[in-house]
Amino acid sequence: MASSVVVLGIQWGDEGKGKVVDLLTERCEAVVRFQGGHNAGHTLVIDGHKTVLHLVPSGILRPQVRCLIGNGVVVAPDALIAELDALEGAGIEARTRLMISAACPVILPSHVALDQAREKKKGSKAIGTTGRGIGPAYEDKAARRAIRFGELLDPDSCASRVEELVDYHNFLLTERFAAKPVDVAFSVASCHSWSDALGSLVGDVSQELEDLCKFNANVLFEGAQGALLDIDHGTYPFVTSSNTTAGAAASGSGIGPLELSTVVGVIKAYVTRVGSGPFPTELFDSVGAHLAKKGHEFGATTGRPRRCGWFDAVSARRACWLNSVSSLCVTKLDVLDGLSELAICTGYRINGQVLDRPPSGAATLADCEPIYEIVPGWKESTASIRVIGELPPLARAYLNRLEELLGVPVDIVSTGPDRDDTIILRHPFPQS
Ligand code: GDP
Ligand code: IMO
Ligand code: MG
Numbered sequence: 001m002a003s004s005v006v007v008l009g010i011q012w013g014d015e016g017k018g019k020v021v022d023l024l025t026e027r028c029e030a031v032v033r034f035q036g037g038h039n040a041g042h043t044l045v046i047d048g049h050k051t052v053l054h055l056v057p058s059g060i061l062r063p064q065v066r067c068l069i070g071n072g073v074v075v076a077p078d079a080l081i082a083e084l085d086a087l088e089g090a091g092i093e094a095r096t097r098l099m100i101s102a103a104c105p106v107i108l109p110s111h112v113a114l115d116q117a118r119e120k121k122k123g124s125k126a127i128g129t130t131g132r133g134i135g136p137a138y139e140d141k142a143a144r145r146a147i148r149f150g151e152l153l154d155p156d157s158c159a160s161r162v163e164e165l166v167d168y169h170n171f172l173l174t175e176r177f178a179a180k181p182v183d184v185a186f187s188v189a190s191c192h193s194w195s196d197a198l199g200s201l202v203g204d205v206s207q208e209l210e211d212l213c214k215f216n217a218n219v220l221f222e223g224a225q226g227a228l229l230d231i232d233h234g235t236y237p238f239v240t241s242s243n244t245t246a247g248a249a250a251s252g253s254g255i256g257p258l259e260l261s262t263v264v265g266v267i268k269a270y271v272t273r274v275g276s277g278p279f280p281t282e283l284f285d286s287v288g289a290h291l292a293k294k295g296h297e298f299g300a301t302t303g304r305p306r307r308c309g310w311f312d313a314v315s316a317r318r319a320c321w322l323n324s325v326s327s328l329c330v331t332k333l334d335v336l337d338g339l340s341e342l343a344i345c346t347g348y349r350i351n352g353q354v355l356d357r358p359p360s361g362a363a364t365l366a367d368c369e370p371i372y373e374i375v376p377g378w379k380e381s382t383a384s385i386r387v388i389g390e391l392p393p394l395a396r397a398y399l400n401r402l403e404e405l406l407g408v409p410v411d412i413v414s415t416g417p418d419r420d421d422t423i424i425l426r427h428p429f430p431q432s
Pocket of ligand 1: 009013014015016017018019040041042043044045295296299300331332333334335414415416417418
């Protein structure tokens with residue numbers, strides 16, 4: 001029996017999705033990205049060799065895997081070309097295995113300029129976006145004026161639509177933000193060159209998925225960002241501009257929701273966040289600095305330092321519900337090695353009340369005070385352990401407690417960045 005498995009982050013991104021997707025695609029025929037864009041940075045480490053992917057799905061290092069970019073993804077063609085060139089320079093056949101949905105909105109240089117101009121104007125209230133044009137590109141999609149990938153193939157009509165759109169962006173840039181306009185002719189010429197470079201990769205991803213399902217193929221749906229950055233359910237307005245939750249796997253790729261069999265929620269053994277916004281369990285002390293240093297917590301896309309804090313079961317509970325998480329993958333357990341005590345946030349206190357689910361809205365969340373349960377840490381190293389029985393008893397107790405608090409089994413544990421530094425208790429793609 002074939003499976004369609006969604007693998008997504010259930011915190012604020014950077015949970016280690018890329019590593020897990022790469023590992024699990026061993027048993028897959030295809031992997032699909034369904035939302036986000038090159039704001040994502042997914043790190044794969046194989047035998048010590050590191051690859052960071054932004055748009056290309058994390059199955060690309062497995063020669064048998066087809067990589068699909070679904071309609072829900074906003075695509076920056078220059079970034080995609082650079083990524084494909086880098087992969088091919090490293091000897092990985094990428095273009096022959098990649099398909100881009102004709103319905104993907106294109107990120108233009110003026111989207112990037114708008115993203116950065118908006119952030120600059122917000123000053124201290126900035127969201128801390130990746131500055132990649134993601135928000136403005138999704139705005140144009142919702143406003144029904146986006147240039148979609150398939151349109152690049154019709155140069156004449158594309159040129160006039162691009163002129164009109166960039167003209168509108170330039171009005172906003174100059175009149176609203178006192179920023180420099182973008183060159184219209186350059187934008188049109190870019191679209192023509194993107195068509196030449198990527199046109200042959202444009203296809204019907206939904207049909208491809210239907211065919212894969214008919215042939216009982218295993219397919220993995222790769223989330224970007226994390227549930228707490230979801231445009232509707234995250235810490236709005238400090239969120240990204242797409243739905244990052246499991247429902248988007250269907251709408252963002254072109255598959256019926258009942259085809260999806262399992263949802264694996266990837267979750268760090270602690271929490272990190274890049275950019276602004278409330279973070280109840282954030283640590284400002286030496287423990288936070290220790291986690292950042294030991295976990296190498298710097299953004300894979302922007303290189304910004306990631307804020308670090310204790311595990312938050314309150315937001316994780318909500319994320320498990322939002323995504324129908326049926327299986328947990330806990331990553332970076334090794335980063336907690338050697339700490340004498342660990343804290344787990346089991347509730348929030350606000351205005352004398354105790355909450356076991358997060359309140360809506362960033363402002364209220366910012367006023368929540370975490371309620372901690374203190375558990376003992378372990379002295380031994382868990383780094384690179386691949387068998388559950390070899391974990392120190394207190395590390396197992398920590399995982400059991402997370403399982404209890406979230407009501408979802410921990411089926412995978414990651415103990416290092418390398419593909420093989422992993423304990424798999426139950427594989428989401430059963431061996432046939
Ligand atoms: P993603 O965006 O969810 O794919 O995650 P990122 O790649 O942005 O960030 C995760 C970082 O943690 C990367 O540098 C990974 O190589 C690293 N990593 C993943 N799993 C583990 C783990 O279990 N232990 C350690 N120490 N590092 C890990
Ligand atoms: P992966 O897939 C962590 C954050 C940004 C910012 C907010 C909005 O690697 O987990 P955007 O550029 O999307 O408009 O920025 O979302 N953000 C991420 N944080 N991991 C990511 O992706 C992120 N993608 C966006 O830092 O706070
Ligand atoms: Mg990342």
